[in-house]
Amino acid sequence: MFLFILKRLSVGVGLLFIVVTLVFIAVQTVPGDPAMIVLIGSGNTSEITPEALQATREQLGLDQPILVQYVTYLGGLLTGNLGMSFENRQPVTDLIAARLPNTLELIAIVAVVSIAAGIALGAWAAQRRGAVNSGVTFLTSLGISAPVYVLGTVLVFVFAVTLRVLPAGGFTSWADDPVRHLQLLILPVIAVSVGLTAVIARVTRASVNETSQQDWVRTARSWGLQEPVVFRTAVLRNSLTPVATVAALEIGILLGSTVLVERVFSWPGLSTLLVDGVAARDYPVIQGVIIVTAALFIVINILVDVLYGVLDPRARQS
Amino acid sequence: MTATTPATEQPTKPATTQTIRTRPVRRRLSVMTIIAGAVVVILALMAIFAPLISPFDPIAQDPAIRFTPPGSDGHILGTDQYGRDILSRLIYGARVELLTALSATLIAAIIGTTIGLIAGYFDTAVRSISMRAMDVLLTFPPLILALFAVTLYGQGMVTLIAALALLFTPAFARVAFAQVLSVRSLEYVEAAKLYGAKSPTILAKVILPNVAGPTVVRFTLTIAAAILLESGLSYLGLGIVPPEPSWGSMVAEGQRYMSTDPFVLLIPAAAVVISVLAFAVLGDGIRQWLDPRSGRNAR
Numbered sequence: 001m002f003l004f005i006l007k008r009l010s011v012g013v014g015l016l017f018i019v020v021t022l023v024f025i026a027v028q029t030v031p032g033d034p035a036m037i038v039l040i041g042s043g044n045t046s047e048i049t050p051e052a053l054q055a056t057r058e059q060l061g062l063d064q065p066i067l068v069q070y071v072t073y074l075g076g077l078l079t080g081n082l083g084m085s086f087e088n089r090q091p092v093t094d095l096i097a098a099r100l101p102n103t104l105e106l107i108a109i110v111a112v113v114s115i116a117a118g119i120a121l122g123a124w125a126a127q128r129r130g131a132v133n134s135g136v137t138f139l140t141s142l143g144i145s146a147p148v149y150v151l152g153t154v155l156v157f158v159f160a161v162t163l164r165v166l167p168a169g170g171f172t173s174w175a176d177d178p179v180r181h182l183q184l185l186i187l188p189v190i191a192v193s194v195g196l197t198a199v200i201a202r203v204t205r206a207s208v209n210e211t212s213q214q215d216w217v218r219t220a221r222s223w224g225l226q227e228p229v230v231f232r233t234a235v236l237r238n239s240l241t242p243v244a245t246v247a248a249l250e251i252g253i254l255l256g257s258t259v260l261v262e263r264v265f266s267w268p269g270l271s272t273l274l275v276d277g278v279a280a281r282d283y284p285v286i287q288g289v290i291i292v293t294a295a296l297f298i299v300i301n302i303l304v305d306v307l308y309g310v311l312d313p314r315a316r317q318s
Numbered sequence: 319m320t321a322t323t324p325a326t327e328q329p330t331k332p333a334t335t336q337t338i339r340t341r342p343v344r345r346r347l348s349v350m351t352i353i354a355g356a357v358v359v360i361l362a363l364m365a366i367f368a369p370l371i372s373p374f375d376p377i378a379q380d381p382a383i384r385f386t387p388p389g390s391d392g393h394i395l396g397t398d399q400y401g402r403d404i405l406s407r408l409i410y411g412a413r414v415e416l417l418t419a420l421s422a423t424l425i426a427a428i429i430g431t432t433i434g435l436i437a438g439y440f441d442t443a444v445r446s447i448s449m450r451a452m453d454v455l456l457t458f459p460p461l462i463l464a465l466f467a468v469t470l471y472g473q474g475m476v477t478l479i480a481a482l483a484l485l486f487t488p489a490f491a492r493v494a495f496a497q498v499l500s501v502r503s504l505e506y507v508e509a510a511k512l513y514g515a516k517s518p519t520i521l522a523k524v525i526l527p528n529v530a531g532p533t534v535v536r537f538t539l540t541i542a543a544a545i546l547l548e549s550g551l552s553y554l555g556l557g558i559v560p561p562e563p564s565w566g567s568m569v570a571e572g573q574r575y576m577s578t579d580p581f582v583l584l585i586p587a588a589a590v591v592i593s594v595l596a597f598a599v600l601g602d603g604i605r606q607w608l609d610p611r612s613g614r615n616a617r
Contacts, residue, residue, distance in 0.1 A: 293458075
C-alpha cells in the first residue's frame with residue numbers, strides 16, 4: 001500500500017511539473033510586453049518611457065534569458081514563492097493563501113452533501129421502474145443542465161429577494177459570527193450541490209443496477225439473506241468504485257464552478273482573485289491560481305486512487 | 319427467453335440461434351427525446367434566421383421604454399434596463415451561443431477522434447504520448463483553463479471557440495480510443511488486414527463506423543457542456559464582448575434588477591437551462607436508441 005501511494009505521488013509530481021512548464025510556455029507566447037502591462041496597471045501612463053520599461057523589466061527579471069526565468073520560477077515554486085502580482089505588487093502566494101481556505105471550505109461541504117445525497121438518491125432509484133425511474137432521470141438531467149450561476153441567481157431571487165429568509169450573499173468569518181457564516185453558506189452550497197448530486201445519483205444508479213446482476217448477488221439471495229442485507233453487503237460496496245471515479249473528476253471541475261458561485265454570492269474565494277486577474281492580465285496571479293488548482297486536482301485524484309485501494313484490494317496491485 | 323417469444327412469430331420465422339438467444343429489442347425514441355430534438359431544431363432555426371424573425375434590433379437602446387413588462391407594446395418578452403427588446407436579444411443570443419458551441423465541438427470532435435483512432439490503432443509510443451497529453455489537459459478545471467485562454471489572448475468568440483475546442487478534445491479522444499481498442503482485434507478487422515488493406519483505409523472504413531455512434535452521443539452532450547461554459551464566461555463578463563447579446567451576460571445584467579423587474583433575469587436564465595437540457599436529453603436519447611439494452615442504465 002505504501003509503495004502504491006509513493007508511486008501515485010511521483011506520477012502526480014511529474015504531472016504537476018508538466019502543467020507548470022506548459023503554463024510558463026503559454027505565458028511566453030502572449031503578444032505584448034508584460035512590463036508595459038505593469039506600467040499601464042500602475043495608472044500613470046505619462047511614466048511609460050523606454051527607461052521606465054527597461055527598469056520594470058529588470059525589476060521583474062524579464063531581462064534574463066527565458067531559460068533562466070524558467071529555472072528561477074521553478075526554484076520559487078519549491079520554496080512556495082509564486083512571484084509578485086503585476087497589479088498590486090503583493091506576493092501571489094499571500095494573495096492565494098488569504099482566499100484558498102474559503103474556496104476549500106465551500107468545496108468540502110458541497111462534496112460531502114452531494115456524495116451523500118447522490119448515493120442515497122441513486123441507490124433508491126436503482127431498483128425501481130416506471131415513473132420513479134423516468135422521474136429521477138428527468139430531475140437529474142435538469143440538475144446537470146442548470147448552470148451554477150443561473151441556479152445561484154434564481155436561489156437569491158427566491159430566498160433572499162422574495163421570501164427574505166436567507167442573506168443574498170457576502171461573507172462573515174467563522175470567528176466573528178458562526179451562525180451568520182453558516183447562513184451565508186446555505187445558498188452557495190445548494191447552488192453547487194444540485195448538479196453534483198445529480199451526476200453522482202446517475203452513476204450510482206447505473207452502477208448498482210449493473211452490480212445487482214452479478215453472480216455473487218444471486219448467490220447471496222440464494223443463501224436466503226434478507227434483501228437489505230444483500231444490498232448492503234453484496235451490492236452497494238461493490239458499486240462504489242465508479243462513483244468514486246466520477247466524484248473525483250467532478251470535484252476537480254468544481255474548483256472551476258466555484259468561481260461562478262463565489263461571484264454570484266460575493267464569497268471571497270479564489271474567484272475574485274482569478275476574475276480580477278484575468279481582467280487586468282495579471283499573469284503571475286493567473287499562473288499561480290492555475291498551478292494551485294491543478295495541484296489540488298492532482299491531490300484529489302491521488303486520494304481517490306488510495307480510496308480505490310481501500311474499496312477494492314485488487315486495485316492495489318496495478 | 320424462448321417462452322416469452324410471441325407465439326405468432328414461431329410459425330413464420332424458424333427459430334434460428336439468434337431469435338432464441340435474444341428477443342429483438344425495439345429501437346424507439348422516447349417522447350422526451352423527441353421533444354428535446356424539437357427544441358434543438360427550433361433553437362437552430364432561431365439562430366439561422368435571427369435577422370428575419372427578431373422583431374427589433376437587439377442592440378438598439380431606447381431609454382424611454384426601459385423595463386417594459388412582457389407582452390406590452392409589441393415587446394413579447396419585455397425590454398431590459400436599456401430598453402432593448404429581450405426576445406430579439408434572446409434570438410441573437412441563440413446565434414452566438416450555438417455558433418460558438420457548435421464550432422468548438424466540431425473542432426474538438428475532429429481532432430480528438432483522430433488522436434483517439436491513431437492512439438488506439440497503433441500500439442506504439444504515439445499511443446502513450448498522445449493519451450498522456452490528453453490526461454494533462456484533463457488536469458485543468460475547464461472554466462479555469464478557459465479563463466487562462468482569455469487572459470492570454472483576450473476576450474471574444476475566436477478565443478472562446480479555440481479554448482472550448484481544446485478543452486473538449488480529450489473527451490472525444492477517449493471515446494474513440496476505447497472504441498478502437500474494443501474492435502481492433504475482431505475478425506473483420508483482421509480480415510481487412512489479410513486482404514492487404516492499408517492502415518488508413520482500415521481506420522477510415524472499418525473502424526471509424528464503430529466509433530461513430532458513441533461519438534455522436536458525445537457530440538450532443540459536449541454542445542450542452544459548451545453552452546454551459548460559454549454562458550458562464552459571459553456571465554463573468556469575460557466571454558462574448560457586450561453589447562453583442564449573450565445569454566450569460568443577460569443573466570448577469572438581469573441579476574442587478576431582480577428585486578424590481580425579475581423577468582429581465584428569469585427569461586434568459588430559462589433560455590440557458592432549456593437549451594442545455596434539450597441537448598443533454600437528446601444525447602441520452604440517442605445513446606439509448608443506439609444501444610437499447612443500456613437504456614435504463616444510461617448515465
